[in-house]
Amino acid sequence: MPLTPLRRVNLAHDISAQLSQAIVAGDFPAGAVLSEPMLAKRLGVSRAPVREALIELETRGMVEFDERGRSRVPSLTHDDLVDILGIRIALEPRAASLAARRADPLAFVDLEHNLDAMRAAQTPTELARLDTAFHSAIVRASGSRRLHLCWNVVEHQVDLWLAQMQSRVDALCHQLRDTTVAAHAAMFETIRSGDTLRAEELARKHLTDWLDVLPGAPVV
């Protein structure tokens, strides 16, 4: 073993991750107030790390601060989803292009594992999680820390929207499963081949295709 410890703990970071997960899991419905004492009590910690976690989540759009400083779970509308996808259409082609140029073997492993997992996935929830994870992996593969910071803003927004629109999700996911896997596989191959332009175009098309599935006004 390389014997490589280790990371001084940071409760705020763990809390942030756990809260984020709880929110997309639907534990806190849209509009719910996340009071600091309540969270601190449930988590068995003091308010300080909870506050820090909430601040981080605010920059990721997972919670909103109202005029009184209380944090709430934002309630997403259809327009919000369109807005989110519009941003992803701006960011992800760039990420795919950079990833193709960078060609990091470790990132390729991640992407390949994700593809395998998605082919084996059963539940729509699992599929949605893996879909988001695949796109996250591409952003990480880009190697740009700042692009990743931007990506954080939209990373879990679609999951949050899915949690709040639980009705239609399952049918949609099932319907799209095979096309999604195919699109991801194509993106992976293209990125691995180093074709930056085509990677960019595939990423854009993958997202606009998804957008077309939704009813409502066009994005661009």
Add this chain to the structure above:
Amino acid sequence: MPLTPLRRVNLAHDISAQLSQAIVAGDFPAGAVLSEPMLAKRLGVSRAPVREALIELETRGMVEFDERGRSRVPSLTHDDLVDILGIRIALEPRAASLAARRADPLAFVDLEHNLDAMRAAQTPTELARLDTAFHSAIVRASGSRRLHLCWNVVEHQVDLWLAQMQSRVDALCHQLRDTTVAAHAAMFETIRSGDTLRAEELARKHLTDWLDVLPGAPVV
């Protein structure tokens, strides 16, 4: 007057703004450690709001946390600048397009004032500040809160880079002043006319032009 004096104070927010300004002003050189007790002492507050401000600045890329939790001013290389501009090329055309569609009169006032101020500006520092402010105003004019969150990641990065590369800045700014004003004016007119496609294209071109001025490898 709508008579709306409110907003319970939030030291963290003020500290964040002040620190951000101090960093781009060069008060803290690249790599400098921003220790919480030091900042708290200088600002006359306790460490709590300082910590929160630092967390916010971290998500904006204005400070970085090292493995021991200390916050440092990141030192930007040429590659970083290219990375930043690549992200802006992804984000800003989208913002311009949305702004053109939204056509918010209040935002137009902001943009126009900025143009006037830039035409009257004298010092390169002032020019750089107004340039960033103009692009910020377009992002705000897009009406997308999430796009603004993404924009926060890159908003002051160019200013920071300028602060760290102080040598060449002045010449560059002076050289580019008139073209910048002209480009901004064209963008403003296009956005006001509601031509989303052209607004998008102008925003992209304005940034890629700037990129071309710099030496080094291409972005795409």
Add this chain to the structure above:
DNA sequence: CACCGCGGTATTGTCGACAGTCGACCGCAG
């Protein structure tokens, strides 16, 4: 019955304090 004032309650923003940890420095042995 409708309306207003008022106290209780809950929550935020801020503060000071403490433990754990890490680097810097110094003295000492080899």
Add this chain to the structure above:
DNA sequence: CTGCGGTCGACTGTCGACAATACCGCGGTG
């Protein structure tokens, strides 16, 4: 002189406490 251990100081992460404030329900009043 060099390498080592011990000590000191500084900093971070976390905690509990306090003041200020806004909300909620209740009782009093016109």
